[in-house]
Amino acid sequence: MKHAVIISLAALAVVLYLPSALLAAEINLSVAASLKEVMNELSDSYAKTHPGVTFKKNYGGSGALAKQIDNGAPADIFISANTEWMDYLKTKKLADEKSIATLTYNVLVFAGRPGLKVSSLQELVKLEKIAIGSPKSVPAGEYAVEAFKKAGIDKQLGKKLVMARDVRECLMYADRGEVDGAFVYKTDAQQVAKTAKILFTVPQEYYPRVTYPMALTVSGAANKDAAAFYGLLRSAEAQAVLKKHGFIVK
The missing domain is CATH 3.40.190.10 (Periplasmic binding protein-like II)
Incomplete structure (x- = not known):
């Protein structure tokens, strides 16, 4: 009798559990x-x-x-x-x-510390460290590299680039002041940045939308x-x- 009660309770538990399990998605x-x-x-x-x-x-x-x-x-x-x-x-x-x-x-922008006097791609050559997403896996980095090539500054920036795992890591480097600035999306700079400010917007003719x-x-x-x-x-x-x-x- 005791075993029968235990089995009945176990069966009831399964029945009660099934609806919630089936509803879970x-x-x-x-x-x-x-x-x-x-x-x-x-x-x-x-x-x-x-x-x-x-x-x-x-x-x-x-x-x-x-x-x-x-x-x-x-x-x-x-x-x-x-x-x-x-x-x-x-x-x-x-x-x-x-x-x-x-x-x-979205739109690609260059964000960096407030007061940094940079307003165009060509002026980046005077900086020391610039963060971009790794072009092999991060679209923002691919867009940035395309812009460098079209602006004719890719060779001059080669040793200045700091690679990041994604666009948010780029922004983090800029926020911490570990780089002069970073190429990120406008939405990141406007919504998430703590200290970095948009210094200029990359002209659309330099990279795919x-x-x-x-x-x-x-x-x-x-x-x-x-x-x-x-x-x-x-x-x-x-x-x-x-x-x-x-x-x-x-």
Whole structure:
């Protein structure tokens, strides 16, 4: 009789647990570091209206994130800070091609300590240390290198460059005064910088427009909760949040 009671209680516990277990859902985000505040706000808002949905967020350089996905890291939605790394996932057949769309745009700026007299790319040659994201994996670094080449200063800056893992690390170096300045996105300098100030905006003719493509991964396309959140990213609500954080939506 005692064993029967124990078994009945165990069965009841399983029955009570199953509904909550079945309702639980997880969405894995792999997102360019510059979108951290936007994604946190949107995911927090979504979670409040969708009980049981939890998010796992991975922020970093777009190239590093794409390589992690290629190596098997869980990801339902990928958002890059350039088209190159989205194309990489397409080539690897890891992105759901029909879901690829542009989320938003940004602008590249040079930020450094207040009072530093630098107002153009050509004037960078007089500085000692300049932080950029590693061009091999960080789009902001790729955009910066492209600008150096078009301005004809790439050889002069070669030994002055300090490489960072992502755009936020660049900004951290500038905030701490460990470099004279750093190439970051306008949104980072406006929303996140503690001491560094925008010294000049890089003219658009020097580099490709900063574009953020987004997509469900192949596995994410099969996750109905991820697909629903992806729908939110394409909504007017998401555009309003992006604008609030200084991003360009057209």
